[in-house]
Amino acid sequence: MSATSRPSPLLIRPEKDTFLNEENPFEGMMSRFDYAAERLSLDQGLYKVLRSPEKQIIVSVPFQRDTGEVEVYTGYRVLYNTSRGPAKGGIRFDLNVTLDEVKALAAWMTWKCALVNIPFGGSKGGVVCDPATLSNTELERITRRYTSAIIEILGPDSDVPAPDVNTNERVMAWIMDTYSMHKRHTVTAVVTGKPIAMGGSLGRREATGRGCMLVTREALRKLGMPIAGTRVAVQGFGNVGSTAAMLMEELGLTIVAVSDKSGGVYNPKGLRIKELQQHVREHRFLGEYKEAEPITNEQLLTVDCEVLVPAALENVITRHNAGDVKARIICEGANGPTTANADRILEEKGVFVVPDILANAGGVTVSYFEWVQDRGGYFWDEETVNQRLERIMVQSFDEVITMSEKHRVNLRTGAYMQAIERVAAVHRLRGMYA
Numbered sequence: 001m002s003a004t005s006r007p008s009p010l011l012i013r014p015e016k017d018t019f020l021n022e023e024n025p026f027e028g029m030m031s032r033f034d035y036a037a038e039r040l041s042l043d044q045g046l047y048k049v050l051r052s053p054e055k056q057i058i059v060s061v062p063f064q065r066d067t068g069e070v071e072v073y074t075g076y077r078v079l080y081n082t083s084r085g086p087a088k089g090g091i092r093f094d095l096n097v098t099l100d101e102v103k104a105l106a107a108w109m110t111w112k113c114a115l116v117n118i119p120f121g122g123s124k125g126g127v128v129c130d131p132a133t134l135s136n137t138e139l140e141r142i143t144r145r146y147t148s149a150i151i152e153i154l155g156p157d158s159d160v161p162a163p164d165v166n167t168n169e170r171v172m173a174w175i176m177d178t179y180s181m182h183k184r185h186t187v188t189a190v191v192t193g194k195p196i197a198m199g200g201s202l203g204r205r206e207a208t209g210r211g212c213m214l215v216t217r218e219a220l221r222k223l224g225m226p227i228a229g230t231r232v233a234v235q236g237f238g239n240v241g242s243t244a245a246m247l248m249e250e251l252g253l254t255i256v257a258v259s260d261k262s263g264g265v266y267n268p269k270g271l272r273i274k275e276l277q278q279h280v281r282e283h284r285f286l287g288e289y290k291e292a293e294p295i296t297n298e299q300l301l302t303v304d305c306e307v308l309v310p311a312a313l314e315n316v317i318t319r320h321n322a323g324d325v326k327a328r329i330i331c332e333g334a335n336g337p338t339t340a341n342a343d344r345i346l347e348e349k350g351v352f353v354v355p356d357i358l359a360n361a362g363g364v365t366v367s368y369f370e371w372v373q374d375r376g377g378y379f380w381d382e383e384t385v386n387q388r389l390e391r392i393m394v395q396s397f398d399e400v401i402t403m404s405e406k407h408r409v410n411l412r413t414g415a416y417m418q419a420i421e422r423v424a425a426v427h428r429l430r431g432m433y434a
C-alpha cells in the first residue's frame with residue numbers, strides 16, 4: 001500500500017465554505033481527519049481502516065412510564081476503534097442524539113485516548129430521549145434496559161462507558177449494577193465516573209474542567225499572556241463548564257460570562273463562580289440569577305474576553321459567528337463546538353484554538369485512572385490523581401505544540417496528526433487479521 005495510490009480529491013483541504021454539511025459532526029470530524037492523514041502521508045489501506053467505525057449498534061429501548069404506558073426509545077453504541085485497548089466512551093441522553101453524532105463522538109474518543117497516550121480505543125453511546133420529561137424511576141428503567149440491550153459488548157476489557165451530556169454518577173451506578181447482576185458478581189471497572197463509594201476515583205468529577213484549566217494555563221504561558229487581568233467566557237455550566245470556570249477563577253483569571261441552556265450572565269469585573277454554582281444547585285438554571293447582567297448564548301460567544309471556553313454542545317462556533325469572536329484563545333471544553341468552516345476563519349484571525357481532543361481529555365484521563373484503580377483494587381488520594389493528570393495534560397499539550405510547529409499546522413491538525421499516528425502505529429505492529 002503506497003501513499004501515492006490514495007485518491008486525492010477527498011484529501012484536499014477545503015479552502016472555501018464548501019463543507020458538505022457543516023452541521024454534521026461526523027463529516028466535520030472526517031474533514032479534519034482527512035487533512036491530518038494527508039499531512040501524515042498515511043497509506044491508503046490504513047486511511048480506509050481508520051475512516052471506518054468498527055461496530056455500530058442500534059437498539060430499541062422499550063420501557064414503562066410511571067403511568068403504565070409503554071414507550072420505545074432508540075439507543076446507539078458505536079465502537080470506533082479498539083486497536084489500542086478496550087473502547088472507552090460516554091453515554092448521552094438527549095433528544096438530538098443521532099447515529100452520526102455518536103459515530104463522531106466515538107471517533108473523537110479514539111483520537112483523544114491516543115493523544116493523551118492511554119491504552120484505550122474509542123466508543124460512544126446515546127439514547128434519544130429528553131431526560132427533563134422523565135422521572136427518576138423512568139430514567140433508571142431506560143438505563144437498565146439500554147444496558148442490557150448492549151451488554152454483550154460492555155466489559156472492562158471490551159467497552160467501558162462514562163457519563164456525558166445528561167448522564168451522571170447515578171446513571172453509571174445503574175449501569176454497573178445491571179452489568180454486575182448479569183455477570184453474577186460485582187464488576188466495578190465496567191464503567192467510570194461512578195460514585196466514589198462504589199469504586200469511583202477521587203478527582204474524576206472535576207477532571208475535565210481541571211484539564212481545561214491546565215491547557216488554558218499552558219496556552220497563556222505559550223503566548224506570553226498574563227493570568228491576572230485575563231478575562232474568560234464559558235458557555236455551558238454543567239460538569240465541564242462550571243468546574244473549568246471555578247478552577248480558572250482559583251487560578252486568578254477573571255470569569256466575565258457564563259451561560260447554560262436558560263441563558264447567561266455577564267459582569268466585566270468578574271463573576272463569583274461558587275455563588276453561581278450554589279444558585280444552580282438551588283434553582284437548576286442560571287437564568288434567574290439577578291446579581292449580573294443577562295447575556296444570551298450567542299452574545300457570550302462574541303463577548304469581549306481573552307479566553308473563550310465553549311463547554312456545552314457541538315457546532316456553536318460556525319462560519320456565521322467565527323468572524324465576531326474576540327477571544328485570543330479558545331479552549332474547547334465541549335466535543336466538536338467549532339465547525340470545520342469556522343476553523344478556517346479563526347485560523348485566519350490568529351485565534352489559538354486548543355482543540356477538544358486535547359482540551360477536554362482530562363475526563364478520560366482520570367477515567368483511565370479510575371479503571372486502573374478498580375482493577376488493582378487500590379485507590380489513590382486526590383493529590384496523586386491531580387498530579388498525574390497535570391503531568392499528562394502538560395505533556396500532551398507540549399507534544400501537540402511540537403507536532404504543529406514541526407508541520408506548520410494549527411493545533412487541531414497537530415493533535416489529530418499525533419493521535420492518528422499513534423493509532424496507525426499499533427495497526428502496523430498488529431498487522432491485518434485475515
Ligand code: NAD
Pocket residue numbers: 163164165166167208235236237238239240241259260261262297311312313314333334335360361363364
Ligand atoms: P452537562 O450535562 O453536565 O452540562 C451541559 C451544560 O450545557 C449545561 O449547563 C446545559 O444547561 C448547557 N447547555 C445545554 N444546551 C445548551 C445550549 N443550547 N446553549 C448553551 N448551553 C447549553 O454536560 P457536560 O458533561 O458538562 O458536557 C458538556 C460537553 O463537554 C459535551 O460536549 C461533552 O461531550 C463534553 N465532555 C464532557 C466530559 C465529562 O467528563 N463530563 C468529558 C469530555 C467532554
